[in-house]
Amino acid sequence: MLSNLRKRRSIRKYLSMPVPQHVIEQFAETLLRSPSSRNIQPWQFIFVQNPKTINELSRAKAHGSSFLAGAPLCVVILADTEGCDVWIEDCAISAILLQMQVESMPGMGSCWIQIRLREDPDGRSSEDVVREILNIPEHLRVASMIAIGYADEALLPISADELPVGKIHAERFSV
Ligand SMILES: Cc1cc2nc3c(=O)[nH]c(=O)nc-3n(C[C@H](O)[C@H](O)[C@H](O)COP(=O)(O)O)c2cc1C
Secondary structure (H helix, E strand, O other): OHHHHHHOOOOOOOOOOOOOOHHHHHHHHHHHHOOHHOOOOEEEEEOOOHHHHHHHOOOOOOOHHHHHHOEEEEEEEEEEEOOOOOOOOOOHHHHHHHHHHOOHHHHHHHEEOOOOOOOOOOOOEEHHHHHHOOOOOOOOEEEEEEEEEEEOOOOOOHHHOOOOHOOOOOOOOOO
């Protein structure tokens, strides 16, 4: 885990190579094994590979989603918030577990695309844009999308001496 974290960076450029079906199945299993508060499992996941749909999704935000157009796979993370007060946390956990599973696959990379609380270039809620494109019912919230593919960029790992070590405290908060 730590060796994968040491090299992990957000990847926003992808080769046109599709993600093999057996790898997609591993991603699905990873998501379904995510821990959730009270084991409510409020999430739902949409795997999108259709390039036309991915292209439409890439316009869901005014900033920070256009690169999705070049990704072969997008996983959209949704939640049923009924009876679940911590769906944001549950969705975030599934998202990062998926990203770490991607990281463990040779040559692959991913990037989180925030949807909740974001807007498209016309000021429309990004959630509503995604909901319309993917026919998502009103009672589900759209948390995020994870762009996934084989990396077409190599970003330098963050070195140990760049880490904000002052954010770690022992026993009590210290300045
Ligand atoms: C909650 C969250 C939301 C993010 N939203 C976006 C996004 O909408 N678009 C994007 O390009 N990157 C997004 N990112 C990626 C961050 O920009 C990235 O993780 C951060 O700059 C650190 O870079 P690194 O992942 O390469 O270490 C998001 C990351 C997180 C954790």
